[in-house]
Amino acid sequence: MVGPDWKQRWLNWMNRTPDQHIRNETKNELDRLLKLHDDHTAYLANDEVTTVRKNLEGRGVEVDPVLIKDTWHQLYRRHFLQKALTHCNLCKRGFYYYQRHFVDSELECNDVVLFWRIQRMLVITANTLRQQLTNTEVRRLEKNVKEVLDDFGEDMEKKTQLITGRRVQLAEDLMDNPPSLFPSEMMLRCLLPSISNDAQEVHAIKRRV
Numbered sequence: 001m002v003g004p005d006w007k008q009r010w011l012n013w014m015n016r017t018p019d020q021h022i023r024n025e026t027k028n029e030l031d032r033l034l035k036l037h038d039d040h041t042a043y044l045a046n047d048e049v050t051t052v053r054k055n056l057e058g059r060g061v062e063v064d065p066v067l068i069k070d071t072w073h074q075l076y077r078r079h080f081l082q083k084a085l086t087h088c089n090l091c092k093r094g095f096y097y098y099q100r101h102f103v104d105s106e107l108e109c110n111d112v113v114l115f116w117r118i119q120r121m122l123v124i125t126a127n128t129l130r131q132q133l134t135n136t137e138v139r140r141l142e143k144n145v146k147e148v149l150d151d152f153g154e155d156m157e158k159k160t161q162l163i164t165g166r167r168v169q170l171a172e173d174l175m176d177n178p179p180s181l182f183p184s185e186m187m188l189r190c191l192l193p194s195i196s197n198d199a200q201e202v203h204a205i206k207r208r209v
Helices: 006-012 018-036 046-058 065-099 110-154 156-162 166-176 184-208
Strands: none
Touching: 018 046, 018 065, 046 065, 065 110, 110 156
């Protein structure tokens, strides 16, 4: 939002754009306002916007009220987060005294509940998005596979090319020729591997005995 800081500008030979320069001056002025009013509300009043604009004009920076409000929105979110984290650290230290039955009635830990709810919301949202993405990808994959299989089913050349092999050919020959009409040589060729395996098993058993 405000461009490179002084270290990046010196080391990397970078510079801020005119818009980033205006944003940086606006941010510095709003930071002063936050330091004076730590419990400021989330929105700037019209007279505060006018005061910030007049102060910037006094330093030679022309700024639009919309840009001031937009910069304030970003700054206030960071300020709120830092303040909530600081309070959570106090609650963490206060829990030690709570375990030893020292109850501090002034310590309120609503921020802990807030961050817990935010974390739960993020976990549930991530799981839901992951499940939706998985379901979408599964449906897309099924559709693509079905389209490819349909294309293969209509193409006899492709089916012949893909569905080949000795076992496929033997199964087709068995369907075309029943075993009673099957040529004896082919029957022996099919039976020889199983007979050889049986003979090896019998030989192995005899050796064990």
